[in-house]
Amino acid sequence: MTIKKKSTDDCEYQMKGLSAVLTKKTLVKKHNALLISLLLLSAANLTGCGLLGGFYGVFIDPFIPRAPVPAEHDMSEKKILVWIDYQAEPDTNHMLRRELTEHLRQELNDHQAAAAIVEYQQIAQYRLLHPEVMQMTIQQLGQQFETDQVLYLYVDNFQLAHEAGPGYYKPTLTGHLKIIDVDSGKRLWPTSQTQHPFTFDTGFQEAQNDLRRQQMIRELCQKTAQNLTLFFYKHVPPKDFDKKP
Secondary structure, eight states: OOOOOOOHHHHHHHHHHHHHHHHHHHHHHHHHHHHHHHHHHHHHHHHOSHHHHHHIIIIIGGGSOOOOBOOSSOOTTSEEEEEEEEOOOTTOOTHHHHHHHHHHHHHHHHTTOOSEEOOHHHHHHHHHHOGGGGGSOHHHHHHHTTOSEEEEEEEEEEEEEOTTOTTEEEEEEEEEEEEEETTTOOEEEOSSSSOEEEEEEOOOEEOOSHHHHHHHHHHHHHHHHHHHGGGGSOBOOOTTGGGOO
16 A cells, blocks of 8 residues: 655645634634724723723722732731720620630731730739739730730720610721830830721621620621731732722
8 A cells, every 4th residue: 555645735735724724713813802992992982981990890900919018017026915905884795805815816826927925814814813904004014924015905995786776786896006015115006106096897787696796796806806917917908908998
């Protein structure tokens, strides 16, 4: 049996045919892209930039990487005391101090934002044994626990119930935060103001039992800790960060 070899002319002919097909596909793609662009521009002329803005927000913006935000204050090599204070009121929830301390401590540990953090049990025991603690300065508190810095959070207002009536809630926490150097007693953060004010809530909710109300307090403390600790480690801001007040 004789195998007939393809001539050079046959190969050149096939290559030209393949090239023509590829060229045609490329032209079709370019034509489609141009057509879509013209349609978008035409629509924008008719309806304004809203359509293009919506298209960008849905199809383009989610895929653009956000630049990491550096820590405003670095405590990664420091031993930290997380101290929570508030004015005692009849309706102050007993969970609040514990949950805030634990969630702040957890967030700092998870992001390696501190070298060591005093455990809540040590703090609770110290408060129990030293009723004069309310008269101590922040610097003195840090010295008692032999820490480098104190993350001091004061709760100005805590609200659980909602004015809508029994069974309706809007957990809200308002306060201020600052970092104090234990050696000097000076404020390290924030640098541009005496303290960092904040207000967080978890929205309007219904709850019919104590377990759900306790869960709402945990959720509020977790949200507070997640937002406040962002100042102390390098992070990529979430997509809705710019929308926050």
